[in-house]
Amino acid sequence: MNTFGLSFRLSIFGESHGDCVGAVVDGCPAGLSLSPDDLLADIDRRKPGGPGGTPRHEPDVPEIRSGILDGRTTGAPLTIVFANRNARSEDYEALRDIPRPGHADLVARIKFGGFNDARGGGHFSGRLTLPLVAAGAVARKLLAPATLKAALLEAGGSTDIEETVRAAGKDGDSVGGLIECRGSGFPPGLGEPFFDAVESLIAHVIFAVPGIKGIEFGAGFAAPRMRGSECNDALIDAGGKTRTNHSGGTNGGITNGNELVFRVAVKPPSSIRREQESVDLRTGLPVRFSAPGRHDVCIALRMPVIVEAAAAVVLADLMLRQQLLSRTAR
Amino acid sequence: MNTFGLSFRLSIFGESHGDCVGAVVDGCPAGLSLSPDDLLADIDRRKPGGPGGTPRHEPDVPEIRSGILDGRTTGAPLTIVFANRNARSEDYEALRDIPRPGHADLVARIKFGGFNDARGGGHFSGRLTLPLVAAGAVARKLLAPATLKAALLEAGGSTDIEETVRAAGKDGDSVGGLIECRGSGFPPGLGEPFFDAVESLIAHVIFAVPGIKGIEFGAGFAAPRMRGSECNDALIDAGGKTRTNHSGGTNGGITNGNELVFRVAVKPPSSIRREQESVDLRTGLPVRFSAPGRHDVCIALRMPVIVEAAAAVVLADLMLRQQLLSRTAR
């Protein structure tokens, strides 16, 4: 299912080495001020840069091909397309029958009977997070003045992130990272029992992002070690403000008006220069190889804006479902 | 949204102190052998018992009111109802205007304009996991011989779970717990890009369960501290078997045929005998109170079967979507 959302519906399409990647956003209220330029700040934050970034550089220029007129949304679906310019598919030819460990190569081959586009991960590539970031930028405009802000807390277990990434890159290796996202200004009441808890929907989209292995809200994995008297957040006013925020801004799956807080575990990129073991599917025999292509040492560096986007599309959907956003935005 | 699933669709209804709780399961293939007795083993595992269990005891007898004939499913929706017998709503009257910390009392009141059924948490109650467990039992029959098995690894940070729970209960307090779930026998290929990663769907249903604060797959929150050369699971045969299982049985959101492994963080129950702080909504003034009603010291003790059920309904749905289950089951 390449579509998510009930009222603010996001569809994702494209492949890493195909013609383009893109998104269709259906249900965005009419009248929202929007131009391709509004997406650039978030798109830039997703670009490689800093230590250990992939040398594949894409211009990532968004074309909004439907749904806007005179700088405002019309109420019709927004179609946002990014042409792929800098794909080097030949890197992958040699490894057509050698699935890369940690990647979807083998499961995609099994699932789609070998007809999947395997070049650079195809539709499973992290490049598909680009249209997610674009849709997230639209969602954030809708959500303003509420904000979402994510940051990389540590990489490879260290807060000296730059040094950690540089060291791993020198070793032909990669590192993971831990990201925290905080949302401010969201009203109480977002989330829909039983299944559409705000945590349910955020986790749903977050785990669609390649490389995520865990998510926790508020006290998260520390909560099992707590007692109730410690974990409970005392209410200190009738609007729902709490003294502590171990719940991470929700109760019963509904926002409670306090800061929304969650953390996301990002694994180290699977593609590394160091030799790895796999199997040659033609012979069934073990092989050793180095990952082809151009890759990031620490994809988590580029993740904060993706995490924000995932949360933003969920919260825009829940705000519309709760009718706190007008169907004509202005 | 009280419905989840695309091909195996589960709807949940009812309240803690209302007439009943129940489920409608739509899309279950015809011809599956099924009787109310088939649900009892899972239902029993969810019942309170052991140290610190709530004294509210419900018979939890499932009535299957539609969708079966002569001991087999017919292809029409299954309706499974559990009458509530042992509710004591008067416990809650005194606290109508004092929201219990950690519960959904205040957000439900805000969201539904005060018309929500607040007795015992109403539709937000953990009692709503009973129909989930019933639906999970149906899903598990469909999935056989594949299995899901969850266990409580620790409570309150200790593996001496019984003693930890007893001590907390003596203090009028509560404790959380950490649960691990393992799935065996699932074929590779389950999960649907981009949004319906198997992790996305499992997390979605898991976070609908009251009291869950985190979920991690495979290496989970340890992955951010790893290097790629360590975290990658080397492929050792052409069927997808891997030497390690840091990924937890998925790649790119698709099952890879290895064991499915995830862990879930359960917070300590919010209702405790110890005094807590809240606010009287009539006056806006702080109040101190003890939780009314009858409650568990460690809800995590009853959670393993709920966690299994959540995963089972997701995997049954994905199996049907991948067409690995016939629409007529036998």
Add this chain to the structure above:
Amino acid sequence: MNTFGLSFRLSIFGESHGDCVGAVVDGCPAGLSLSPDDLLADIDRRKPGGPGGTPRHEPDVPEIRSGILDGRTTGAPLTIVFANRNARSEDYEALRDIPRPGHADLVARIKFGGFNDARGGGHFSGRLTLPLVAAGAVARKLLAPATLKAALLEAGGSTDIEETVRAAGKDGDSVGGLIECRGSGFPPGLGEPFFDAVESLIAHVIFAVPGIKGIEFGAGFAAPRMRGSECNDALIDAGGKTRTNHSGGTNGGITNGNELVFRVAVKPPSSIRREQESVDLRTGLPVRFSAPGRHDVCIALRMPVIVEAAAAVVLADLMLRQQLLSRTAR
């Protein structure tokens, strides 16, 4: 798919000769005044009566088993159940292997591998329109003061409906009917491009009702014989009022504020006393037989309230999607 609707979601369950039929309504705003009595007037209009009505008489007492408290909806799912009391399944035993012409007997057997509940049509029975009528009554309370009113225009091609039905009944035969439904008080703007035209959604639910063979809006099947200069409805004020109403109250799939008008073609009931031809599935040989069970001569007599209910659940959904109904109704 036994569920319909995006914001006002209706799920239907049950069988003609099973334990019950019923509905779950999810997404109904909180605070709507509602009791089982509010459903009775519509339920009574669906009951057999007048000439040629089936002698199967069911009390059709609605039990609202979740979602209300103190006479108001709570925002949680409404579950409405009708016990079956007066089923005579033995009537059908003799014809287990002789599919009744015009009924779903054979296709249900094929689709569900023979596991379907065939007694009285099972889940395919017209009895499933009872929970639709109940949900329609809820929807109509939400839609007030807007109204929907359907009437039987003719039966068996005649406006002397009573005489036509009596004559057919005397011959052991049945007759069809033509129903017109008019909706007043609906604001312009309901309907969602591209696929959720108001006509699309009404037709979707209408064709789920057993026995419907056609639907037309406004000029309908007369429109193909018209010229544009005749068919176009001249606008006579800035609010959208038109001189004629050939469009039936919509433009481009969106309500235009004029009266909503559509007609529905109901076929004669397939079950008749007169002998019919079928095939014995055990032998493949032709057989002649009379329909078992107790049936209506003219089901169209009972249809107006069903047609209204179908339109009501659609319009309640579209009103919520357009946010013209508050999520807390009062």
Add this chain to the structure above:
Amino acid sequence: MNTFGLSFRLSIFGESHGDCVGAVVDGCPAGLSLSPDDLLADIDRRKPGGPGGTPRHEPDVPEIRSGILDGRTTGAPLTIVFANRNARSEDYEALRDIPRPGHADLVARIKFGGFNDARGGGHFSGRLTLPLVAAGAVARKLLAPATLKAALLEAGGSTDIEETVRAAGKDGDSVGGLIECRGSGFPPGLGEPFFDAVESLIAHVIFAVPGIKGIEFGAGFAAPRMRGSECNDALIDAGGKTRTNHSGGTNGGITNGNELVFRVAVKPPSSIRREQESVDLRTGLPVRFSAPGRHDVCIALRMPVIVEAAAAVVLADLMLRQQLLSRTAR
């Protein structure tokens, strides 16, 4: 909602005078042989031509921008885009505040607060049927060898269609038409109770097509005038073959293996050269005007392929839901 379908999901985007129109098809099985050329025959049948066709001529060259590789579908979403080349938006400027009778101009303005793209009907334009036809062509490849064939039976009430259209065009007027569609080779068992009757889904998509006022299956609006003994289709073999086909190939909303037959009423195009009445929204005063732009005298001439496409996307979805199409097509 610009998306339709559960397993074969079609999303539509674009505007008449915007940059493009297009479709995303999600859920198409992998391995289907597909190239842009495969779409051309259907696209050509939708083009204007013959008497009274609009002078707006678009090349309508499909670009498949994702989801295929080496001439086969990959299992990832198909994105099909048609650039708009020949829009003349200036035709519409003068009438910005004068809603055209029969069009969605006024309701779109109301619904989207005036932010809708009104040029040439914008997202409400018949041009949006182009991506539907493209998706239909994909669906038809999946459905082969089953076929769908529609034809225009009459226009303006006459079977001398060419002459009727020419006469209306000479008068600056337009005419409607009646289309019949027949489907052959579909297996019994397609359709999903209660709400997803095959008629329900076909009608849903058909009414999304601009200009449709009615749909009937089999005997349709003749059925209300029939008696049951005449209308019932006698079964003549154990596979479900019937002597007559008054039901139009379905029972209980499920295909019965006989020919699928339905008819669709198309209204005369609302845009005509003859003067019409409307209202100037700035003044509220009546105005007389001639429709701007370039239009068809009889849009029904171009409709058969659109009707086939609508039915094809529904049947492809139902075939996948019934699992009669493999998820890898070849």
